[in-house]
Amino acid sequence: MKTSADCVIIGGGVVGTAVAYYLAKRGMTDCVIVEADYLSSGATGRCGGGIRQQWSTEANTRLAIESVKLFAGLEEELGADIEFLQGGYLVLAYTEEDERQFEKNVALQRVLGLDVQILSPADINEKVVPELNVDGVRMATYCAQDASANPFLTTQAYADAARRLGVTIELFTPVTKILTEGGRIAGVETTRGRISAPIVVNAAGSHSVPIAATAGIDLPIKPYRREILVTEPLERFFHPMIISFSFGIYFRQVKHGAVIGGYGDPAEPPGFNQTSSLKFLRTMSWKLSRLMPRLNTVKVVRQWAGLYDITPDAQPILGELDELPGFFQANGFSGHGFMICPKVAVLLAQAITGEEPDMDIERLSARRFADGRITQDRSVV
Amino acid sequence: MKEDVIICRCEDITYGEIVEAVRGGLTTTEEIKRILRCGMGPCQGRTCSRLIARIISQETGVPVAEVRFPVVRPPTRPVEIGVMAAGGPPDGNPSGGEYDED
Numbered sequence: 001m002k003t004s005a006d007c008v009i010i011g012g013g014v015v016g017t018a019v020a021y022y023l024a025k026r027g028m029t030d031c032v033i034v035e036a037d038y039l040s041s042g043a044t045g046r047c048g049g050g051i052r053q054q055w056s057t058e059a060n061t062r063l064a065i066e067s068v069k070l071f072a073g074l075e076e077e078l079g080a081d082i083e084f085l086q087g088g089y090l091v092l093a094y095t096e097e098d099e100r101q102f103e104k105n106v107a108l109q110r111v112l113g114l115d116v117q118i119l120s121p122a123d124i125n126e127k128v129v130p131e132l133n134v135d136g137v138r139m140a141t142y143c144a145q146d147a148s149a150n151p152f153l154t155t156q157a158y159a160d161a162a163r164r165l166g167v168t169i170e171l172f173t174p175v176t177k178i179l180t181e182g183g184r185i186a187g188v189e190t191t192r193g194r195i196s197a198p199i200v201v202n203a204a205g206s207h208s209v210p211i212a213a214t215a216g217i218d219l220p221i222k223p224y225r226r227e228i229l230v231t232e233p234l235e236r237f238f239h240p241m242i243i244s245f246s247f248g249i250y251f252r253q254v255k256h257g258a259v260i261g262g263y264g265d266p267a268e269p270p271g272f273n274q275t276s277s278l279k280f281l282r283t284m285s286w287k288l289s290r291l292m293p294r295l296n297t298v299k300v301v302r303q304w305a306g307l308y309d310i311t312p313d314a315q316p317i318l319g320e321l322d323e324l325p326g327f328f329q330a331n332g333f334s335g336h337g338f339m340i341c342p343k344v345a346v347l348l349a350q351a352i353t354g355e356e357p358d359m360d361i362e363r364l365s366a367r368r369f370a371d372g373r374i375t376q377d378r379s380v381v
Numbered sequence: 382m383k384e385d386v387i388i389c390r391c392e393d394i395t396y397g398e399i400v401e402a403v404r405g406g407l408t409t410t411e412e413i414k415r416i417l418r419c420g421m422g423p424c425q426g427r428t429c430s431r432l433i434a435r436i437i438s439q440e441t442g443v444p445v446a447e448v449r450f451p452v453v454r455p456p457t458r459p460v461e462i463g464v465m466a467a468g469g470p471p472d473g474n475p476s477g478g479e480y481d482e483d
């Protein structure tokens with residue numbers, strides 16, 4: 001293993017591998033990714049793979065739009081199939097409050113150039129998903145350019161492309177300590193030895209917290225279990241990711257034909273628990289059977305859980321820490337890291353290499369918690 | 382041809398594809414499962430995991446007993462959504478509350 005590098009990236013998920021790739025592309029090729037387990041073994045490989053642009057704040061919508069542009073060119077750029085599909089997102093409103101919020105969202109999204117439609121329940125069945133049970137649905141918003149991709153293949157593609165540019169990846173190598181010297185970052189200590197580096201990127205999802213704590217840094221992130229299940233494969237019968245904030249569900253049909261989906265349990269306490277529950281299997285089955293009656297005779301083949309790394313405003317923490325120069329964060333993605341990863345990784349690579357980031361990342365800096373500059377997006381958690 | 386022998390029958394993955402993956406750096410059944418899908422079929426790897434572990438061992442020289450096996454995920458057997466859904470949600474609350482998809 002190398003003992004020094006220009007940059008060490010902690011975490012071999014989609015964020016860590018993408019940051020390494022965009023750094024190498026900018027000429028910083030002496031990077032080492034250290035991953036405690038194997039690539040996408042954490043939150044990335046456990047997520048649903050949705051890529052949504054329909055957000056309620058301008059900043060998030062812009063970030064998502066830019067990420068979709070990057071995703072759309074990724075297969076060609078990285079030379080690999082990532083199962084990118086623009087199957088759209090259908091967002092269902094069940095309450096008056098949903099409806100009012102969605103109208104505001106759509107007005108904003110259209111100003112930003114997003115092609116979003118408002119659909120009546122009849123429209124939903126006629127134009128988008130014939131088999132969806134729309135009982136109780138008041139309206140929906142639909143953006144045909146929203147998308148999905150395979151998180152494992154995306155991470156692998158970024159990793160392979162980064163390797164081709166000279167990046168080294170050390171798997172099964174947990175970080176045990178952040179090294180500092182004279183108030184600056186100095187590298188990392190791992191189970192397999194030390195790597196000294198003037199720049200360290202902490203992209204370890206929920207594990208970023210205990211890692212930063214070894215340098216006395218307290219990141220305002222809490223881990224929450226989120227469960228998900230997948231069915232046997234079926235011939236394709238719907239294209240979009242179907243979601244509802246008020247009914248609490250998201251599900252889509254992946255390229256291979258299986259239906260994959262989940263919901264967040266608001267009663268879930270924070271913690272590193274990643275076991276699967278019968279309660280989830282039963283509740284999720286009930287929700288799916290209600291929205292898509294044809295699924296009643298379809299079998300669930302597997303369920304699992306992952307961790308959301310949630311910040312107080314459900315926005316990621318991005319950029320260098322004032323208290324430890326050279327120590328960059330790319331964590332706290334709060335359940336939507338995969339979908340905004342490409343643009344976020346570019347912005348971080350720009351900041352690290354001293355380029356002017358082409359979008360404002362200051363609003364995502366850790367400083368916002370101290371200053372109390374927090375804005376909530378209504379379309380998250 | 383040995384290369385064309387199907388190792389994962391559920392997902393139609395051949396010996397050749399698995400050898401290529403191992404040579405490309407995937408050295409655990411978990412990693413191969415995620416990239417090639419073998420182990421994600423209806424049998425959940427009951428048929429193929431052992432064979433894949435043997436190929437990894439043969440390619441890397443690591444004893445079969447030390448090759449890492451995939452975590453076995455519930456349910457133990459595929460179960461119909463309609464069967465699990467009967468009786469409504471356990472807590473009687475149709476809304477799961479918050480959502481997110483990533």
Ligand code: FES
Binds near residue numbers: 389390429430
């Ligand atoms: S044979 Fe590989 S999953 Fe069934």
